[in-house]
Amino acid sequence: MTGNRATDTRHPRDRLADHLAPLRAFAISLCRNGAQADDLVQETILKAWSNIDRFDPATNLEAWLFTILRNTFYSSLRKTRREVSDSDGIHAAGLFTRPAHDGRLAFGDFQRAFDHLSPEHREVLILVGASGYSCEEAAEMMGVAVGTVKSRANRARRRLAELMQIEEGEDIVAGTDGAVAAVISRSVASAA
């Protein structure tokens, strides 16, 4: 990743431009809305610009920017969101009726399932599953314990699988409904 190494001797303000695309990608991952993502990146850049003295050049600039972005995102979310509990709970079973006959995830189904995750789940998955951060780095960005990152990532993956109705150990059998799948899934879990 360009401009991300601690050895980069340019002033951090001169390195911000290198991070616009990743910031925007992370913002899109969190809010799933291009216009909102652009606003979020703009706010992040403004904050980063005026607080640049608080950035330690020996550390990862992208991680610092991502932290500002996600904190900005959650504080605006708190203003608008009432009572949506951690979202493991969004109503969602049965959104995806088409089983993956070949056992592979179809990308379109995956994207829809991803859209239905909570922002917290999308965040942890993008950080540790896609953008290559370690659980330790993600924990620092998210302001939580490493164990929380790991368990949240596991729950988020599990949730994705549920959303796509691909249950652990499930045979792709016509007529297998959610309840059966849940039983199968439980028995697999308890056998593990």
Place this chain on the structure above:
Amino acid sequence: MQEPTKGKGAVSADMKAQIDENLKRVYQTALDEQVPDRLKDLLAQLRAKDGQG
């Protein structure tokens, strides 16, 4: 705090690999999008303003 029983088990290694492969694709798709001019312009504006002060 007690976690809900449902969804407690971890997904299989194969499922995890497939999910992460798709996650990378989701992220890469967003990464490949053109950065809007207004965001690039913002940095130029900040720099210009900073130069004045």
